[in-house]
Amino acid sequence: MPQKVGFKKAFLDLIFPPRCPLCDRFIDSKLSSYEGTDFCSECVSSFKPVTSPHCTVCWVPMKGNIDENHLCGACADNRPVYKEAAAPFIYEGLIADAIHQLKYGKKTHLAKSLGPFMASLAKTWITCKGGLITMPVPLHSKRLRERGFNQSLLLARQVAGALNLELDYLSLRRIRHTSPQMALGMKERHENVKEAFEVVAREKCKGRIILLIDDVATTGTTLNECAKALMAAGASEVFCLTLAKAAL
Ligand SMILES: [Zn+2]
Ligand SMILES: [Zn+2]
Structure with a gap:
């Protein structure tokens, strides 16, 4: 300073x-x-961190005596399109409150304090990644008008800034207005966000590794639908990073 x-x-x-x-x-x-x-x-x-053992793909916390991470049943049955979805924290207690305040209490300044936790995980977790593009999970324009901001973009800005990565919040769009995933059961969640996203600038994604950012991952359905759109547009790999992961 x-x-x-x-x-x-x-x-x-x-x-x-x-x-x-x-x-x-x-x-x-x-x-x-x-x-x-x-x-x-x-x-x-x-804040409760996600610790081992967790799923190697979706990072859902797993029970058991061994420390080693392994594939969870859900990912073994139905492998997500994204490569891996990491999160520093479990969605509970004060971290859940902080996300709630950021999103619904419109306390946008909290993103500045929450971003460093994601950035610090990304620094150790993402080891490759020359030419990586950071993208937030987009809101539908209707929701964006209601809320006034996209909390995922605020977090993505912090991560991209800390890691000196390109940030692209325009190429991936939400084309269907959907209900909040938290209010739905497992099956409805999939229907709710199915084909809800599209890539408007395919040339931006071609051959690139994307780091997709969201605030919370529950079942990972939203992240997976975004990853489908990005892979269909020619992305080479999609990694996801959220601030918190719900323990199912
Ligand atoms: Zn899994
Ligand atoms: Zn305090």
């Missing part, structure tokens, strides 16, 4: 001591903020 900005921040912190946006506690030296976020360390330590 340049010295001038550092001084200004220190001065402002003195007059308006920073509070954690999740628990509203003042952040002092004992409750120092997690690097790159505005959250206090107590809130961050309550």
Whole structure:
């Protein structure tokens, strides 16, 4: 941080001591903020990470005594089109609250504090990937008008910025207005988002590896439908990254 900005921040912190946006506690030296976020360390330590064993493809947490990751039954029966869908956290507790506040409470500033967790996982997880393009799962224009922003784009911006990746939020479009997936059963989820996406700029995808970003993955159906559209447009591989993964 340049010295001038550092001084200004220190001065402002003195007059308006920073509070954690999740628990509203003042952040002092004992409750120092997690690097790159505005959250206090107590809130961050309550976030439940996805740990091994999890599915090697969809990252759903698995039960068992062994630590080794392996393919889950659902992925073995019906292999997703995407290569892998990673997430730093399980969708529960304060991380679920944070996503809820970002999406429905319109607290868009939270993306700045949530993005670093995704970026930090992406840095260790994505080892290849020259020429990788980051794309958010798009909202339908009707939903975008209602909400005013796409939370996945806000997160994708943070990830692309931290990893210095190209960001493309125009080529993949949602062409059907769909019900929120969370409210539906397993079977309806698939029908709901089936063929809901299209790629409008096929030449952008051809031969490229795509990093698809969303806030939450439940069954992974939405991610898979996006991946189908991207692969049909000539993408070479699709990796997915969400902030949280629902434990089914
Ligand atoms: Zn806190
Ligand atoms: Zn799986």
